[in-house]
Structure formats: C-alpha cells, structure tokens
Amino acid sequence: MNPKVLISAEEIDAKLAEMGKAITEEYEGKNLLLVGILKGAFIVMADLARHIHTSVEFDFMAVSSYGGQTKTSGVVRILKDLDTQIEGRHVLIVEDIIDSGLTLHYLMKNLRVRNPASLELAALLVKEGVERPPLDIKFSGFEIKPEFVIGYGLDYEELYRNLPFIGVVDESEL
Ligand code: IMP
Numbered sequence: 363m364n365p366k367v368l369i370s371a372e373e374i375d376a377k378l379a380e381m382g383k384a385i386t387e388e389y390e391g392k393n394l395l396l397v398g399i400l401k402g403a404f405i406v407m408a409d410l411a412r413h414i415h416t417s418v419e420f421d422f423m424a425v426s427s428y429g430g431q432t433k434t435s436g437v438v439r440i441l442k443d444l445d446t447q448i449e450g451r452h453v454l455i456v457e458d459i460i461d462s463g464l465t466l467h468y469l470m471k472n473l474r475v476r477n478p479a480s481l482e483l484a485a486l487l488v489k490e491g492v493e494r495p496p497l498d499i500k501f502s503g504f505e506i507k508p509e510f511v512i513g514y515g516l517d518y519e520e521l522y523r524n525l526p527f528i529g530v531v532d533e534s535e536l
Pocket residue numbers: 402427433434457458459460461462463464465466509510511512516517518
C-alpha cells in the first residue's frame with residue numbers, strides 16, 4: 363500500500379508550534395495537566411508538548427470504542443484511567459483526530475464530574491462535515507475531509523502509526 367501525503371511533517375510541526383504558543387499563553391502559571399488519549403495521540407502529545415513553554419505534567423488514558431474497523435460505535439470502555447486526581451487541575455485533553463466525536467463526548471462527560479478547574483480539548487485533526495455531539499475544540503490543527511487517514515500516530519489495524527506525515531489511502535486498498 364502506498365499512502366499519499368495529505369499533510370507533511372513540516373506542516374504538522376508548524377501547526378503544532380502555533381498550537382503550542384496558544385496553549386502556553388492560555389496556561390501560563392496554571393500547572394497544566396496534558397491528558398493524551400492512547401494510543402493515537404502519543405506522537406501528537408510528544409511533539410506538541412515540546413512547543414509548550416510553561417510547566418506541564420503528563421497523564422494518559424486508553425479507551426476502546428467498540429465498532430467496525432474504520433468507524434466508531436460510540437460505546438466507550440476505559441482500558442486505562444488517569445493516574446492523577448484532576449480535581450482543581452487545569453486539564454487539556456490531547457487527541458489525534460476527531461471524527462464522530464463520540465469518544466471525546468463520552469470522555470469529557472466522564473472527566474467533568476471529577477471537578478477539574480478547567481477541561482479543554484486540543485486535536486490535531488478534525489474531520490469536516492461530520493455530524494457530531496456538541497464539542498468545544500479549543501485548540502485545533504487542521505480540518506480535513508472525512509476520509510480515512512493514517513500516520514503520525516494514526517493506525518489502520520495498528521500499522522502505519524510511525525509514518526512521519528498524515529497520509530491517505532484508497533479505502534479499496536485497505
Ligand atoms: P471518533 O470517536 O469517531 O471521533 O474517533 C475516535 C478515534 O477513532 C480517534 O481517536 C482515532 O483513534 C480513530 N479514528 C477516527 N478517524 C480515524 C482515521 O481517519 N484514521 C485512523 N483512526 C481514526
């Protein structure tokens with residue numbers, strides 16, 4: 363399979379630098395807790411965090427959404443919860459991509475009841491034209507067409523996460 367480059371490594375880095383700057387300004391002096399959603403977000407989080415120039419702690423959650431291979435069902439199971447108590451903390455969830463938004467809608471609800479001082483969302487990619495529950499994405503990178511993408515943390519059946527760019531493949535080739 364031969365993925366086509368949709369967003370290059372350079373374009374990703376420039377966008378993360380912009381997002382990092384906005385996040386730095388927002389969270390200066392607030393002891394930010396970044397929460398990455400495994401596995402997809404680990405690469406975004408690693409690179410984004412290095413563009414944030416204020417104090418930051420890391421935590422991770424792992425969730426699985428039951429469903430088909432390239433679609434989400436909306437039923438979410440927490441495989442790994444936070445290590446940290448978030449009551450009174452400024453929490454920023456980091457996601458690779460928002461498609462149906464169902465995973466995040468569920469997660470935001472789950473985390474909100476733990477009473478963080480603030481709870482916001484950063485996502486590198488947002489698929490446009492997708493109907494989804496209301497989600498306020500405070501820091502977003504690129505809007506892309508609703509096609510299946512791989513690379514830069516995103517997988518197809520656990521492969522291709524290591525591509526340094528965001529690529530598209532013909533669904534017929536998957
Ligand atoms: P959502 O709940 O539909 O917004 O999607 C949640 C998760 O599905 C994302 O965090 C990704 O792990 C995965 N996902 C959604 N779209 C894609 C894609 O185009 N490529 C690879 N994974 C995707």
